[in-house]
Structures are given as structure tokens and as C-alpha cells.
Amino acid sequence: MEKLGVEPEEEGGCDEGDTEAWAMELADVGAAASSQGVRDQVLHTRNSSSRVIVHVDLDCFYAQVEMISNPELKDKPLGVQQKYLVVTCNYEARKLGVKKLMNVRDAKEKCPQLVLVNGEDLTRYREMSYKVTELLEEFSPVVERLGFDENFVDLTEMVEKRLQQLQSDELSAVTVSGHVYNNQSINLHDILHIRLLIGSQIAAEMREAMYNHLGLTGCAGVASNKLLAKLVSGVFKPNQQTVLLPESCQRLIHSLNHIKEIPGIGYKTAKCLEALGINSVHDLQTFSSKILEKELGISLAQRIQKLSFGEDNSPVIPSGPPQSFSEEDSFKKCSSEVEAKNKIEELLASLLNRVCQDGRKPHTVRLIIRRYSSEKHYGRESRQCPIPSHVIQKLGTGNYDVMTPMVDILMKLFRNMVNVKMPFHLTLLSVCFCNLKAVNTAKRGLIDYYLTPSLSTTSCSGKHSFKMKDTHMEDFP
């Protein structure tokens, strides 16, 4: 076996783990086919705490939910419409040329048989989305949501446990589930391969469970960090999974045609990089770190340059319950205060139901608007304020009118942003509840409970609310 003459100069800084002694370990890692291979060996060999991460990505999620709601739609080309956009569509429709975020006009032109359902109310999507996250949390509690249809799960511990259950003679019988990226050969003597293969088996179990319990199909990608797991999950596309072995990391990252395809490099950063003459992943890898730091700031510069090598030490952060609830509506024109008030009342009514079901209480409310303007791609303004405590108490009880005080607050925020004595033209209104706090913990003790028993004894599910019990001493230890 050839020894690798790798020098510890290197460019990106270290991914995770120690910088020391990795060069020594390198002596034994086996043949690297190319300089790409060398880089990968460096990254993964020095890194003794290598993780196993899965990225789970549902297929055309909204369309799937609609097809479950109405099975007649199953074999038809289906699009989900919000305003004049087809935001997503099933694979029947994709075969016929419909794309995500396509104009309804263009979509109908491409595909006259296209069936459209309205998807502006996200309630069922949101509910199904959380069912998926909860199902994944049953495998391992460390689940991070990304939008409604993607989840990351850190499988490192679970893989370790399964590894310990295996007898040494069973190691040579471990198999992959699904595709191996780049058709790379598996080396069963490589513990990193073994761990990722076990990860692929868990990913397959997750997809099976999603289908059996929820009727949903999706893709999965298994790799050593979130970036790579996400990139590899989309390689084989509907309803398939792929595992990335360390030696193919550079091939995966270089398969991207533009830096904007790296998650974490968005519209603004991509424009900025283009202005510097950086267009490909290779451009970004080899660009001067010093200059990049001056242009983008040290934090962003170092992060994205690491990403360009496939390095991503960001942890999977359990999402838990949402940090905020919001409802928005966009429209061609809203130009009077009464009109705005009506829209705000609608948004608020939906939000109050959601907050009620959540059980926690928001302590802050925010109003967001978008003003009409010919240019300015992204112009939203917002005002927020604390929710008065007497209003918070009524939230979720249903038996007191919380609409009236909340609308009053929101209209004050509205007039703070919009001079209603002057003509105005809005194209979006949104109401957001945030700063959510649990009601039954720490801060809320016995005294608070006795003083406001309706908080925890009132039903919010029905048209009216009822006292569920009387307050007696023996109810509380």
C-alpha cells in the first residue's frame, strides 16, 4: 500500500476534531486515486468524531398531501396553486413539462390537462409535516426541520449502537440500502464505510415508516455532514436514497454547476461572488481567503469557503416546536384602512386557532407589510410590540373576546407604519406571533395557577369553552 505524501499546509482550516496528528494517521488509510481523493482522506481521517447524518426530502410534498386527501387526483397531472403560481406539482405533471414555481398561464399552456388545487391554506401541509418530523424523532430525537418537507437527522449515536450489537464476523456482511454515490466500491474494512452503510439502512427504515404510517414517499441522503447529506439526497430523484462515501466527496461538490447551488449561498452572496469573478466551486475553493474575508466579512467568508470543500461542521439542531406562527396574504392592491383591517382580522382569526392548539402563549405580535413599488425586489417592513399580559391570559381560552384588543394593537402598528392620511398601496399583509412561552412551567407556579385557573382548565377546541374542573387544594402537590 502506497504511503501518501500529504503535507499539513492545507487551505480550509479544520472541519471538526483535532488538527494534530492527522498526517500520521494518513499513512495507513489506503490508496487514494487522485488528489481529490487525498483531500477527502485528509478531511475524514483526521476527524475522529465523524458523524452520520441523513437528509430526508419528501417528493413534491404539497401535491402528495393533496393526492392523499383526494385519491382521484393520483393518476392525473396535478399542480398546487397559490395565487397565480403553480408552487409544486406531481411527477405526472413534471413529465408533461410543468415546473415548480411556474406561472399558471405557462403551466396550462404546457399542459392543458393539468388539474389545479388551491394550496394557499397550509394547515393540512403543516400538520402532515409535523407528523413526518415526529415519526423521524422516534428513530432519534435529534431532528432538524428545513421548511415543511425536509428534515435532517443525526444518526451517529444510533449507528454506534447498532455497530456494537454486531458480532465481528457480521461486519463483513453489512450491505448498503439504496444507491452509492458515484457507484463507488464499498470497503468493508473501512469503519467509515460500515457506519455510513448502517446509516443507509436506517434511512431505508425511515422511508418505509413514512410510507407505511403516513403514505408519503421521499428521498434520503446519507453522509458525514448536513451539507453533503443534503446534496446527495437529490441525486436519485423520486423516492430513492443515496449514500456518499468519503472518497467521492469532491466529485459530489464539483458536480455543482454554480456556487448558488451550495446551500448557504443565497441570491445576495452569489451576486457578490460573481462580482469577484467566482462562478464555480473550484473558483471559490481557490480564491484568496483574505480578500474573501474583506468582501464578505470573516464569518460568512470562512463558512462558505469551507462549504465549497464539502466541509460543514454545523450540528443538527433539534427544531422542537415552532418559534413563531404567522399567516400572510398577498394581493394586487390594498389601499384603505378598512380593507386592511378586514384582512388583518382574517389572518388573526386563523392565528388564534393555531396558538390555541399549540398550548404555549405568544408574548410578542408583529405586523408585516409589503408596499407596492415597481423595483425593489425585497421590501418588507414590520412593527412589533409586546402583547399586554391581560390579553395574553385570554389567548387560547376562547371564552373572552381576544379579537378586539388584538385588532386594536395591530391597527396601531399599522398606522405606525402606514400614513393613512396619505394614499398607499400594499401588496401583502402578514401577522406573526412570536416569543412563545410555555404556560405550565417554572415561571407559572401555584400562585399564578390559583389566580388564573381558566388558563389551564379551559377548552379551546369547541365553539364555547368550559371549565374542565374546579380548583381544589388536592389537585396540586
Place this chain on the structure above:
DNA sequence: TGGGGTTAT
């Protein structure tokens, strides 16, 4: 471009 979400500054 919709109707959501998050974190950093």
C-alpha cells in the same frame, strides 16, 4: 414568484 419558516446583525 407563495406562504411559510430560521438566524444573524
Place this chain on the structure above:
DNA sequence: ATAACCC
């Protein structure tokens, strides 16, 4: 409060 990012 805004601006960036994600879907």
C-alpha cells in the same frame, strides 16, 4: 427592525 438564508 431589517436582512440574509432555507423550503
